[in-house]
Amino acid sequence: xxxxxxxxxxxxxxxxxxxxxxxxxxxxxxxxxxxxxxxxxxxxxxxxxxxxxxxxxxxxxxxxxxxxxxxxxxxxxxxxxxxxxxxxxxxxxxxxxxxxxxxxxxxxxxxxxx
Amino acid sequence: xxxxxxxxxxxxxxxxxxxxxxxxxxxxxxxxxxxxxxxxxxxxxxxxxxxxxxxxxxxxxxxxxxxxxxxxxxxxxxxxxxxxxxxxxxxxxxxxxxxxxxxxxxxxxxxxxx
Numbered sequence: 331x332x333x334x335x336x337x338x339x340x341x342x343x344x345x346x347x348x349x350x351x352x353x354x355x356x357x358x359x360x361x362x363x364x365x366x367x368x369x370x371x372x373x374x375x376x377x378x379x380x381x382x383x384x385x386x387x388x389x390x391x392x393x394x395x396x397x398x399x400x401x402x403x404x405x406x407x408x409x410x411x412x413x414x415x416x417x418x419x420x421x422x423x424x425x426x427x428x429x430x431x432x433x434x435x436x437x438x439x440x441x442x443x444x
Numbered sequence: 445x446x447x448x449x450x451x452x453x454x455x456x457x458x459x460x461x462x463x464x465x466x467x468x469x470x471x472x473x474x475x476x477x478x479x480x481x482x483x484x485x486x487x488x489x490x491x492x493x494x495x496x497x498x499x500x501x502x503x504x505x506x507x508x509x510x511x512x513x514x515x516x517x518x519x520x521x522x523x524x525x526x527x528x529x530x531x532x533x534x535x536x537x538x539x540x541x542x543x544x545x546x547x548x549x550x551x552x553x554x555x556x557x558x
Contacts, residue, residue: 334486361544363544363545363546365546365548370550371550371551372448372534372548372549372550372551373487373532373546373548374548375545375546375547378543378544378545380543385543386539386543386544388545418485420485420486422546424544431475431476431536431544432478432489432492433478433489433536433544433546434489435486435487435488436486437485437486438485438486440485
């Protein structure tokens with residue numbers, strides 16, 4: 331049973347560039363959430379996708395956008411990168427009902443903005 | 445604003461010691477409290493607590509939730525060097541419709557010395 335996968339594992343960009351991160355959810359899961367984890371901090375919620383729509387968003391600017399595909403995989407896009415966007419980006423998948431709403435995390439993408 | 449606070453921020457113990465990690469939360473539309481262990485990248489799921497006063501156990505780890513006082517504790521008995529990690533507490537909440545999000549604390553860095 332494949333867990334949550336993310337690509338790439340590491341990425342280096344310069345300020346002003348754009349980046350796309352990818353996530354495939356755990357088999358059978360239909361909901362994908364994205365989190366940003368700065369060094370020494372807990373993850374912060376960016377947004378959640380379900381049925382190919384963003385249904386909840388955290389306190390992040392519009393530079394952060396996403397997409398969910400019919401196979402439930404998801405992308406996170408960040409435009410006009412800032413130095414402060416350097417972080418570990420985590421994707422979590424879950425099943426959208428009842429007691430199975432535990433979120434399982436992928437290994438993350440480490441983004442460095444220079 | 446939703447808030448999760450963990451204490452202590454860091455802890456250094458010797459193998460065989462017992463540790464207690466604390467988590468308090470103030471979250472609107474609270475659903476459950478989750479504990480994760482983060483060693484390198486992906487937080488790995490430990491417990492999901494929904495009901496107050498019911499202890500969950502997994503080997504040497506146990507956790508309990510107090511929904512009246514809004515806190516949870518994670519106990520680790522007979523600690524081993526492999527328990528060294530950051531332990532994250534997160535409150536799962538619901539908002540519009542069935543959207544769910546996790547609000548994380550900053551984590552407790554546990555170091556177990558041989």
